[in-house]
Amino acid sequence: MNFDLNDEQKMLGEQARALLADMTPFDRLRTLIDSDAQWDEPLWRKLAEMGFLGVTISEEHGGLGLGALDLGVIMEALGGANAAVPFMSSIVLAAEAIHLAGSKAQQAKWLPKLASGEAIATFAHAEGPGPVFATGTRLENGKLNGSKTPVADAEIADIAVVLVADGGLALVELQQSAVTRTRLESFDQLRPHYRIDFADAVAETMPGTGKLDRLIDQAAVQAAFEAVGAADACLMMARDYANDRQIFGRPLGGYQAIKHKLADVAVATELARSNAYFGGWAAESSVDDLPAAAAAARLSAIKCFEMAARENLQIHGGIGYTFEANCHFYYRRERMLAVHLGNRGFWAERLLNAQPGSQVQAA
Structure with missing residues (x-):
């Protein structure tokens, strides 16, 4: 391999x-x-x-x-x-x-x-506090009723794929009077979320069944890649600042404590990247390995991005918390990605329930 x-x-x-x-x-x-x-x-x-x-x-x-x-x-x-x-x-x-x-x-x-790019779509699975993938929304006789929240990018989307009560999926065009979209407060200002209310909205059943787990596992791998890229950017930002910032006549990066922080982030990021690669391989070549690979990739990516975003802020010191600094872009994205598609507990449980045989690490 x-x-x-x-x-x-x-x-x-x-x-x-x-x-x-x-x-x-x-x-x-x-x-x-x-x-x-x-x-x-x-x-x-x-x-x-x-x-x-x-x-x-x-x-x-x-x-x-x-x-x-x-x-x-x-x-x-x-x-x-x-x-x-x-x-x-x-x-x-x-x-x-x-x-x-x-x-x-x-x-x-x-x-x-x-x-x-002619059309944009979104995926609506959550229904507020409670299960990550909630199924209270109902599709009957071609009419969709219920609410989904939070839903990313809903205002700019033309269509939504919606998780419905029987565990199946429905396809609904959002430009109709039976659909109401309400913007929510979002910690990540560059990734807006919405509540969508359906009141007899015209929708279509998607005939494929039993596909949700495969879809979510594949998406978890891609979320891991996104987090790895962001963590690596945080590492480079912190390294560059530490090399430029002078403390008592020497670069901040010359102090051993800072070197250790950066080294820990680098190790965590490389572990997460290797798990993401394995997850990508499993998605293409070994469906049996995908559940464990996706969960491990997701868990290690959450950990490495959190560590990288926080250490980047700490190394920058007080200036890192200002809007003029760039650290906050990644910290906000990290907080959002940490719970997108399920938090650590959700993915730890999926890893424990996955079929044995995978050699990935979730440390």
Whole structure:
């Protein structure tokens, strides 16, 4: 088993990082926050132009037809840039849900639009405090009733894939009077969340059954890649600041305590990255290994990003807590990602319940 990326995947990652470095400087993120923007639309259009939105969508439906590791290198780049785009909602979750559980007609209608960026989708699974994947929303006779909250990127989405009462999935177009979207307070100002209320909303059943676990495991791997990219960005930011900051006539990074902090973050990030790679491989090549691999990737990524975001703040000192510093972008994203798709307890339980045979670590 080769845990290194191939040349094409490395090139894909380089292209994504170059684009994001050019289009998402920190001043751009501040502009988005100050203008109360819900997303970075020019960046989204550029991602579509370069084919990144269709990386795992089949060529038949206008995508590139690549695999989970290819998607992972893009997610890692997006995490490193703290990008304000609905990539997780629209591509990782909703598009894959349509691929796994949608009818041929649903796939033919929506996957090309999602790959081109013509349409945006979101995935609605939670219903407030309680189970991570709640099923109180009901679909009967083509009408959807209930509420989902929080739902990321709901205001800019054209369609939603909704988890319903029988554990199945429904596809609903959001531009109808029977759908109400209410913005929620969000700690991460670059990833807005909403409450969606359905009152006899017209919706379609998605015929694929038993696909939710596979979908969530695959999404967990991609969330791990995003967290790894962000953790690595925090590590580099903290390292650069420590080398520039002078304390008592010498660089802050010259002190052993700071070196140890940075080394601990680097070790945790590399462990999380290797688990994400294994999860990507399992998603493509070994479905039996995927549940354990996804849970381990998710757990190690949560840990490494939390450590990296916090140590980055600590190394910067008081200035790190100001809006003028850049640390807070990653700290806010870390707090949001720590509970997205389930918290540590949820994924620890999934790891314990996974089939044996995986060699991954969740430390």
